[in-house]
Amino acid sequence: MTNIGIIGAGMIADVHAETAKRIGTNVVAVFDPRSKRAENFATKHACVHEVSVEALLAREDIDGVVVAVPNDQHAELAIASMEAEKHVLLEKPMAMSLQECNDILAARDATGKVLQMGFVCRYSPAAIKAKNMIDQGDIGEIQHVQATLLRQRGIPGLGGWFTTKARSGGGCLIDIGVHLIDVVMHITSKTSPSRMRGKCTQQFTEKTYAYEEMWSTPKEGGTFDVEDRVRALLTDESGTTFQFDVAWATHLPDKTVKDGLLIEGSLGALVVDLWNDSITFGYSENGTPSTKVIDVSVVDAWEDAFDGEHKAFVRAMESGTLGHDAGSGEDGRLVQRIVESVYASNTTSQEVPVK
Ligand SMILES: NC(=O)c1ccc[n+]([C@@H]2O[C@H](COP(=O)([O-])OP(=O)(O)OC[C@H]3O[C@@H](n4cnc5c(N)ncnc54)[C@H](O)[C@@H]3O)[C@@H](O)[C@H]2O)c1
Structure with a gap:
């Protein structure tokens, strides 16, 4: 089973944890500076709440992380995660500026880790x-x-x-x-x-x-x-x-x-x-x-989309390569x-x- 960590314990982090559960990915740990929020999240999703981002990224039992924090911290945390040898599923928008997008892409290329954008639609x-x-x-x-x-x-x-x-x-x-x-x-x-x-x-x-x-x-x-x-x-x-x-x-x-x-x-x-x-x-x-009118097979379109995003992330982590239909760093930059x-x-x- 693939193990992930989640950085941020807010609204969308909860959606990611629920999605991980549905598709059989293991959420091992979470970090959020709001410790009460992190604690509640850890209880709800049966994972550990770490004391810092560094502690979460130092865990050897985590293959990848979901970065689900306010936009001004996307670049810093995506880069730190890849430099700590973790694959990254980065929530949208990619960053606050084109320069930050370029910095993230440079970190991906230097580390060889997978970077997938959270373009769920x-x-x-x-x-x-x-x-x-x-x-x-x-x-x-x-x-x-x-x-x-x-x-x-x-x-x-x-x-x-x-x-x-x-x-x-x-x-x-x-x-x-x-x-x-x-x-x-x-x-x-x-x-x-x-x-x-x-x-x-x-x-x-x-x-x-x-x-x-x-x-x-x-x-x-x-x-x-x-x-x-x-x-x-x-x-x-x-x-x-x-x-x-x-x-x-x-x-x-x-x-x-x-x-x-x-x-x-x-x-x-x-x-x-x-x-x-x-x-x-x-x-x-x-x-x-x-x-x-062309029928489309749907169970719950919103959940289906998040399942698709997470399945793509698991495939990418396992193979070391992002699938061509997944949101790439280049898509984020575009x-x-x-x-x-x-x-x-x-x-x-x-x-x-x-x-
Ligand atoms: N894909 C989607 O449909 C979708 C939907 C909503 C939000 N988002 C994106 O997800 C991100 C988070 O949005 P949200 O709605 O969950 O916001 P939120 O405010 O509910 O949660 C953000 C959380 O990040 C925490 N945080 C702040 N700094 C942190 C740090 N350094 N390390 C760890 N945690 C930190 C905050 O304490 C907060 O709990 C945003 O980038 C947003 O654009 C995506």
């Missing part, structure tokens, strides 16, 4: 099916993708680290937008972003936001200096366009705009809801418009380039090159 059954169809040419050349992820009220821990730019690197774009960007680039196998026009806004404040859906209660006197809404239009070198529409919160009535991907190609189009058990294929037969171009375009109010 690419393992959703619907995403896998859509990618298979595109890879086998069912919709021809990709022309345009419209990718939407709008929460009506879903700012995580308003006032805490998620909404503090110095700790998170940004708002809804770097939190949930990175999932959308990764799954789109992965499904379409597009890796050459070229030009970006992006707009970021903050529509809500602590005073105008009603706490209907939250991951934690608002923090008194906390910081909220990041965007809660993003619209971005990306063009790649082949001329394909990608429209990203992301919100942590919006005034739009709930569900008026459907979340998911609309992928238009020269021969057909796909409507993909990542968490559904079917996708819709639009095409033309003898000049007549046709539609097919997403970071696109994210930074949105912020650069927003700052200058101009279309900018993707660097």
